[in-house]
Amino acid sequence: MTDMTYLSKARRIAAGGVPRVLDIFSGAGGISLGFHAAKFEITANLEIDEHAAATHGHNFHPGSPEHAIARDITETMPQDLADALGLGPVSEAFDVLVGGPPCQAYARVGRSKLREIAEHPEAFLHDHRASLFEKYLAYVTACHPLALLMENVPDIMNQRGVNVAEVMAEALEEAGYTVAYTLLNAAHYGVPQMRERMFLVAYRSELGQTVAFPKATHDIELPVGYEGSRQVALKVLNSSTGDLFSEAAEHHYVDAPGTIRKPADAITTDEAIGDLPVITEHLTGGMKKGARRFDGPVTPYREDVKLTPYVQLMRTWQDFESPGGVRDHAIRSLPRDYMIFRRMNPGDQYPEALKHAHDLFRERLAELAAEGRPLKEDSDLWDQLRGSMIPPYDPGKFPNKWRKMEGDAPARTLLAHLGKDGYSHIHPDSEQARTISVREAARLQSFPDGFVFKGTMNPAFKQIGNAVPPLMSKAIAEKIMVAIKAGAAHMVATADDRMLVAQTA
Numbered sequence: 001m002t003d004m005t006y007l008s009k010a011r012r013i014a015a016g017g018v019p020r021v022l023d024i025f026s027g028a029g030g031i032s033l034g035f036h037a038a039k040f041e042i043t044a045n046l047e048i049d050e051h052a053a054a055t056h057g058h059n060f061h062p063g064s065p066e067h068a069i070a071r072d073i074t075e076t077m078p079q080d081l082a083d084a085l086g087l088g089p090v091s092e093a094f095d096v097l098v099g100g101p102p103c104q105a106y107a108r109v110g111r112s113k114l115r116e117i118a119e120h121p122e123a124f125l126h127d128h129r130a131s132l133f134e135k136y137l138a139y140v141t142a143c144h145p146l147a148l149l150m151e152n153v154p155d156i157m158n159q160r161g162v163n164v165a166e167v168m169a170e171a172l173e174e175a176g177y178t179v180a181y182t183l184l185n186a187a188h189y190g191v192p193q194m195r196e197r198m199f200l201v202a203y204r205s206e207l208g209q210t211v212a213f214p215k216a217t218h219d220i221e222l223p224v225g226y227e228g229s230r231q232v233a234l235k236v237l238n239s240s241t242g243d244l245f246s247e248a249a250e251h252h253y254v255d256a257p258g259t260i261r262k263p264a265d266a267i268t269t270d271e272a273i274g275d276l277p278v279i280t281e282h283l284t285g286g287m288k289k290g291a292r293r294f295d296g297p298v299t300p301y302r303e304d305v306k307l308t309p310y311v312q313l314m315r316t317w318q319d320f321e322s323p324g325g326v327r328d329h330a331i332r333s334l335p336r337d338y339m340i341f342r343r344m345n346p347g348d349q350y351p352e353a354l355k356h357a358h359d360l361f362r363e364r365l366a367e368l369a370a371e372g373r374p375l376k377e378d379s380d381l382w383d384q385l386r387g388s389m390i391p392p393y394d395p396g397k398f399p400n401k402w403r404k405m406e407g408d409a410p411a412r413t414l415l416a417h418l419g420k421d422g423y424s425h426i427h428p429d430s431e432q433a434r435t436i437s438v439r440e441a442a443r444l445q446s447f448p449d450g451f452v453f454k455g456t457m458n459p460a461f462k463q464i465g466n467a468v469p470p471l472m473s474k475a476i477a478e479k480i481m482v483a484i485k486a487g488a489a490h491m492v493a494t495a496d497d498r499m500l501v502a503q504t505a
Helices: 002-015 032-039 050-060 078-084 113-118 121-126 134-145 164-174 225-239 269-273 310-314 335-343 351-368 379-391 438-443 457-466 471-505
Strands: 020-022 042-045 096-101 147-152 176-186 196-204 215-221 259-264
Touching: 002 471, 020 032, 020 134, 032 042, 032 050, 032 096, 032 471, 042 078, 050 457, 078 134, 096 134, 096 379, 096 438, 096 457, 113 164, 113 176, 121 134, 134 164, 147 164, 164 196, 164 335, 176 225, 196 215, 196 471, 269 310, 335 351, 351 379
Parallel strands: 020 042, 020 096, 096 147, 215 259
Antiparallel strands: 147 196, 176 196
16 A cells, blocks of 8 residues: 555656645745745645744745644644645655754664554654654654655764764665765855755655755855864764664765856855845934834835845745845844944954953043043942943853854854844944844845745744755755656656556566
8 A cells, every 4th residue: 555655646746746745843944945946835834833833834825824823743643734734645645755853852763663663653643752753753654755855953963972864864764765864064055154954865765766965056165163063973973883773884874965067156145135224223222122023114125236146036036026125124132232243353253252342341431531430440330331331251151152244255054043142143244233134144044035934033033043044955855856756757667567567477
């Protein structure tokens, strides 16, 4: 029965049907957007965060409120999801499954447990004690996808000495898939951000396809820290005593492919966000306090800058075209720090920021003394002024907490922590003296301007920081589309040949 389910899906695709995607742990939909751009159908998603679920539903199924409902994988059975969306039998509803359990979701699962999940997926779906990893694998078994994409941080390859990516590969191979995984950096694929991630792709073995990752289209020499993170991630893989299910030499990791023949230079921060409106009202007291909502009028783009190819793409992305400006160009209120931001140089981090803060404090003390209002050191007024001007963080513990971006380079990795303060991405324009806005963060992740984020500013930052860059996803999705079409044709032809042989035997 299972083989016939896969064959039925292959026949549909071979006949011209559009491959259908289920995005699990979808977030706002970074992976979904890349697959949508590669001409997949985003059929459904599963996401526990209410704001992210609302964002995904609004962008991919506008007018269908059932698609915007937050759902917990631990409480949502695959068939229940299919029933809620009117998709029929879940084993027949999806061709491709994308997404990946959160990093903290993984538990060590041995071969016997993997076989048990494959043989009894319903038991694990109903077991509240099962880990998210086990429930995810049970979803794979229940949905019978022809292909899968999983994404996670590089550290997933070295979780307390265990290469969890290899665990995933072993699980999927055991279930009948051809699997490979690698490390890719988003800056190599036209994203204005240096974001290193693990990507795993799997195809049903009956498709007859090997896993190939896309060649890089953009070139950049990554900072030393990124290469160091890569080496840490690969440490278990390279160890002769690596804690893998199989011998260390028999892993599923493949090196990232090289670049195309003539790669472009990596997209810089200035190229990505230079056309967005200047924000200075926070410096003059004109910025309102409270939650920043995105239901106001459109703010027009700057007209005094040359449009880059990247900006044109962000404004004209098919089905997500710009409304003529931006509605979510909102920033955080950080009045203590504006003048520090202005003093900082591109590339400066917290130790430099703290030095600038002390300089500003000393200058203010001198101004007060010149005005005949000197403050005695360690007095209450002196302490109050100091507290209003100098950040309290220990530079030894938080050296990377702040960073002023370089306009002539891609941004450093955006994280969900943007929803807390934004200090990791201080705008490179000193005249604006601020952290980046929601729309600037979206641009740096390669979300087009017509993509709408639901919720207020903090949830939007979190959704963006958690997302897979859509351009990164699109590059991989295009490879998967080629493989799944060729594999479907191969699978159908092989089945027909066998049927012909059986009829003539």
